[in-house]
Amino acid sequence: MAFFRSVSALSKLRSRVGQQPSLANSVRWLQMQTSTNTDLYTEMKELVPEYQERVKKLKKEHGSVELGKITADMVLGGMRGMTALVWLGSAVDPDEGIRFRGMTIPDCQKTLPGAFPGGEPLPEAILWLLLTGKIPNKEQVDSLAQELRSRAKIPEYAYKAIDALPVSAHPMTQFTTGVMALQVESEFTKAYEGGIHKSRYWEPTYEDSLNLIARLPGIAAYIYRRIYKDGKIIPLDDSLDYGANYAHMLGFDDPEMLEFMRLYVSIHSDHEGGNVSSHTAHLVASSLSDPYLAFAAALNGLAGPLHGLANQEVLRWIRNIVKEFGTPNISTDQLSDYIHKTLNSGQVM
Numbered sequence: 001m002a003f004f005r006s007v008s009a010l011s012k013l014r015s016r017v018g019q020q021p022s023l024a025n026s027v028r029w030l031q032m033q034t035s036t037n038t039d040l041y042t043e044m045k046e047l048v049p050e051y052q053e054r055v056k057k058l059k060k061e062h063g064s065v066e067l068g069k070i071t072a073d074m075v076l077g078g079m080r081g082m083t084a085l086v087w088l089g090s091a092v093d094p095d096e097g098i099r100f101r102g103m104t105i106p107d108c109q110k111t112l113p114g115a116f117p118g119g120e121p122l123p124e125a126i127l128w129l130l131l132t133g134k135i136p137n138k139e140q141v142d143s144l145a146q147e148l149r150s151r152a153k154i155p156e157y158a159y160k161a162i163d164a165l166p167v168s169a170h171p172m173t174q175f176t177t178g179v180m181a182l183q184v185e186s187e188f189t190k191a192y193e194g195g196i197h198k199s200r201y202w203e204p205t206y207e208d209s210l211n212l213i214a215r216l217p218g219i220a221a222y223i224y225r226r227i228y229k230d231g232k233i234i235p236l237d238d239s240l241d242y243g244a245n246y247a248h249m250l251g252f253d254d255p256e257m258l259e260f261m262r263l264y265v266s267i268h269s270d271h272e273g274g275n276v277s278s279h280t281a282h283l284v285a286s287s288l289s290d291p292y293l294a295f296a297a298a299l300n301g302l303a304g305p306l307h308g309l310a311n312q313e314v315l316r317w318i319r320n321i322v323k324e325f326g327t328p329n330i331s332t333d334q335l336s337d338y339i340h341k342t343l344n345s346g347q348v349m
Contacts, residue, residue: 033134040144041206043132048202085282087273089130098271100126101133105267113138115241120263123242124148127213130270145241151214152236158182158215159222171223172303176296178219182212183292192288201288208291217242221249277302306348317342317349 037043067083074082092098100108112121112129113136124144128136136144161181162174183189191204218236225232234249243262247253252261271278281298285291302308321338322328330338342349 034137038140038143039147040128040131040140040210043128043134044202044206047132052199085274085279088133090270090272092272098267100270101129103129108266111135113141115244115259115262120259121266122262123265123269126266126269148210148214148242149236149238149245151211152218154215154218154222155182155185157184158219162219162223162226167227170303171227172299172309174223174226175220176299176303178223179212179216179292179296179299182215182219183290183296185211186290186292187211188290205291212291212295217246217249221246224250276304276307 037046070082074080088101090098090100096104098105103111108121108126108129112125114120114122114125122141122145125136125141128134128140128144158178158181162178165174165177186204187207188201188204191200196204222231222233225234229251234251236245237248240248240258241262243265244258246265247257247261252258273279273282277298280301281294284297285294289297305313321330321335324338325334339349
């Protein structure tokens with residue numbers, strides 16, 4: 001499934017209603033703002049009412065504006081090319097690559113705080129940028145890192161739920177199981193059952209989201225070590241940031257690996273909001289399912305061979321090539337023949 005980027009949708013809307021100033025200037029102004037609050041919750045508490053009013057105004061003033069036409073090919077092709085959602089977090093340009101709140105990866109590397117001067121952007125900084133549209137300072141990023149560490153303890157029953165599966169179970173199956181086990185502590189579910197007003201849904205959603213984000217590295221690292229390292233858990237290091245701690249819990253403490261993981265987590269933190277897994281999360285959450293349920297559904301979408309599992313499929317395909325020819329030194333003609341062989345057999349590449 002593919003969807004127009006949020007910027008494309010908003011650009012079409014702007015062009016049809018003559019909005020000024022331009023979206024590009026709005027994005028540029030947004031990213032130049034800096035946060036003044038020390039903690040993320042306080043920042044969000046100020047911003048959410050503004051976003052809520054903005055959406056109300058947009059629907060009231062421009063709700064009848066057409067954003068395009070729908071063809072049978074689009075429907076039969078899995079909504080390909082349809083304007084289907086608005087997403088502020090990121091957009092993928094075919095030439096420049098991904099932008100987070102209008103900022104390219106080099107922009108983020110230059111502007112966002114790192115673990116040390118000139119270091120890769122910290123995932124906590126990207127998270128702050130994605131949620132607020134503002135550039136955090138080092139104090140704010142350190143505060144968020146500490147908050148995530150304080151939320152990172154994984155209950156024993158989550159490990160037991162994973163352990164109930166065979167070690168041979170696919171890592172994504174184990175991952176989804178771990179996330180679903182955490183769902184029993186959902187703050188959103190408790191608040192909804194308690195009759196919370198819909199204007200405050202964001203508050204327990206925020207709590208669930210941060211708790212889940214904080215615990216994901218520990219769950220993922222446990223699954224890796226369960227499969228490859230006899231299940232020996234490496235505890236979280238309270239002196240390390242989010243990305244570095246993930247590398248540490250996996251069992252890699254080389255400084256270069258810590259920096260690599262910071263960058264890796266940062267650049268994979270968001271992806272337009274319209275691919276299979278992201279859209280699945282939005283769709284499930286739209287029914288007021290809590291973040292755990294929505295994220296678990298997203299993981300199941302990610303596990304498909306035309307999405308996240310494609311990485312594994314590529315490795316398997318390369319290994320099969322080497323196995324067939326008995327050497328990694330394969331000629332262009334041999335590779336071309338093998339590609340045609342794969343396609344002619346009805347397999348997906």
